[in-house]
Amino acid sequence: MTTRRDAVHDTLRGSSGFRSAQDVYAEMRLHGAKIGLTTVYRALQALADGGKVDVLRTDDGESVYRACATDAHHHHLVCRKCGQTVEVAGPAVERWAETVGSEHGFTEITHTVEVFGTCSSCSTPSRTA
Amino acid sequence: MTTRRDAVHDTLRGSSGFRSAQDVYAEMRLHGAKIGLTTVYRALQALADGGKVDVLRTDDGESVYRACATDAHHHHLVCRKCGQTVEVAGPAVERWAETVGSEHGFTEITHTVEVFGTCSSCSTPSRTA
DNA sequence: AAGGACTTTGACAACCGTTTTCATTTTGGC
DNA sequence: GCCAAAATGAAAACGGTTGTCAAAGTCCTT
Numbered sequence: 001m002t003t004r005r006d007a008v009h010d011t012l013r014g015s016s017g018f019r020s021a022q023d024v025y026a027e028m029r030l031h032g033a034k035i036g037l038t039t040v041y042r043a044l045q046a047l048a049d050g051g052k053v054d055v056l057r058t059d060d061g062e063s064v065y066r067a068c069a070t071d072a073h074h075h076h077l078v079c080r081k082c083g084q085t086v087e088v089a090g091p092a093v094e095r096w097a098e099t100v101g102s103e104h105g106f107t108e109i110t111h112t113v114e115v116f117g118t119c120s121s122c123s124t125p126s127r128t129a
Numbered sequence: 130m131t132t133r134r135d136a137v138h139d140t141l142r143g144s145s146g147f148r149s150a151q152d153v154y155a156e157m158r159l160h161g162a163k164i165g166l167t168t169v170y171r172a173l174q175a176l177a178d179g180g181k182v183d184v185l186r187t188d189d190g191e192s193v194y195r196a197c198a199t200d201a202h203h204h205h206l207v208c209r210k211c212g213q214t215v216e217v218a219g220p221a222v223e224r225w226a227e228t229v230g231s232e233h234g235f236t237e238i239t240h241t242v243e244v245f246g247t248c249s250s251c252s253t254p255s256r257t258a
Numbered sequence: 259a260a261g262g263a264c265t266t267t268g269a270c271a272a273c274c275g276t277t278t279t280c281a282t283t284t285t286g287g288c
Numbered sequence: 289g290c291c292a293a294a295a296t297g298a299a300a301a302c303g304g305t306t307g308t309c310a311a312a313g314t315c316c317t318t
Contacts, residue, residue, distance in 0.1 A: 004267080022304075036268035041305065061190040061275080062304065077233055088229050093222055097244045100217050104206055106246030113242045115226045117235030133296080151275075165297035170276065190304080191275065 004035055008043035009067060012053060017083030018064035018076075056114060077115045081122035088115070133164055137172035138196060141182060146212030147193035147205075185243060204242045210251035217244070 011024050011031075019027075025040040044065050047053040053065045054076070068074070069087055073094070077086040093113055101109035140153050140160075148156075154169040173194050176182040182194045183205070197203070198216055202223070206215040222242055230238035 020304085038268050038270095038306085039266080042267090057186045057188075057190060059186075060304095061186060061192070063190070077229055077235060079235065080237075086233050088233075090225060090229070092225055093242075096219060096221055100206055100219070101244055101246045104215050104217075105249035106206060106208065106244075107249075107252050108209075109244060109246040111242065111244045113222075113240065115230055115235075115238060115240045117230045117238040120234035120236075123236050149275085167277085167297050167299095168295080171295090189275095 004039050005043040005046060007033060007035065008040055009047055009052065012047075012065060012067040015066075017085045018054075018056065018066045018078065020058075020062050020064050024065070056112075075113045075115065077117065079119035079122055080116045081118055084119050084121075133168050134172040134175060136162060136164065137169055138176055138181065141176075141194060141196040144195075146214045147183075147185065147195045147207065149187075149191050149193050153194070185241075204244065206244045206246065208248035208251055209245045210247055213248050213250075 007028065008024060011028050012019060021041050021044050022037070024044070025035070025037045028035055028040070044053070044055075044063075048055045048065065051071060052067070054068050055063055055065050056076070058064055066076075066085060072089075074087045074089050075093070077088050079085070090113065093111075097111040097113075098109050101107070136157065137153060140157050141148060150170050150173050151166070153173070154164070154166050157164055157169070173182070173184075173192075177184045177194065180200060181196070183197050184192055184194050185205070187193055195205075195214060201218075203216045203218050204222070206217050208214070219242065222240075226240040226242075227238050230236070
């Protein structure tokens with residue numbers, strides 16, 4: 001059954017940012033779910049393989065996952081403080097990547113584009129109190 | 130002394146693609162260098178911190194390094210077969226990232242952009258014999 | 259319902275790249 | 289030559305991730 005996998009997917013949907021496998025595991029346990037870390041990893045991989053969630057790597061090599069609102073190709077604008085993420089399209093970037101690639105004789109072009117910044121909530125100094 | 134660090138830097142310069150710390154270490158040992166893995170890691174970090182080399186993460190979480198021809202901000206077009214890398218500029222992308230970020234109220238925008246493809250040498254089928 | 263084959267699960271160990279530790283060596287200054 | 293500070297590197301520690309494998313669950317057939 002895919003019950004566990006769905007549970008993992010649901011947990012991910014409950015968050016607006018990217019979460020690590022261990023985050024998801026911890027949260028599920030907090031909410032009383034009976035699930036093992038191994039299963040969370042497997043569910044996340046399956047979800048990622050099926051294009052149900054997006055994956056990216058943090059600077060320290062951790063894989064983080066996020067349930068995307070759309071199946072279409074898109075990129076992310078991630079707040080480096082709170083992790084809040086906005087899905088953004090970048091047609092211009094897609095074209096640029098293709099162009100740059102073919103100019104140099106490369107084929108089967110793919111690309112990774114992620115934008116980081118500090119969101120308005122986090123950039124308001126007096127908001128931390 | 131920075132002798133070891135220079136040696137690491139030189140080794141990196143001898144390659145046209147991104148190399149992992151362990152790759153660099155292995156190659157240096159092959160060429161008879163007396164150096165420890167720890168030192169290679171430290172040298173690579175120092176080089177990266179000083180902006181002397183570019184770092185990125187492979188899909189499996191390994192850090193790979195490359196000696197850049199320029200200190201200026203640029204991106205990479207990497208062959209997914211042989212690793213050959215071309216440095217590319219993308220002013221349009223820089224602007225796009227800024228625009229997208231500020232449209233959503235984000236500040237201090239940074240971005241990661243890498244383009245992957247198959248280079249002309251690697252895409253020629255009969256070249257493998 | 260019972261039996262059996264196949265799948266899923268999860269505790270735990272193994273992995274692997276990376277970082278830390280710490281004793282030793284090297285370097286530079288006096 | 290001597291001492292203090294920095295660099296080195298072997299080995300241990302670390303941390304996220306993956307593999308192992310036996311136990312549990314599921315589904316189909318009888």
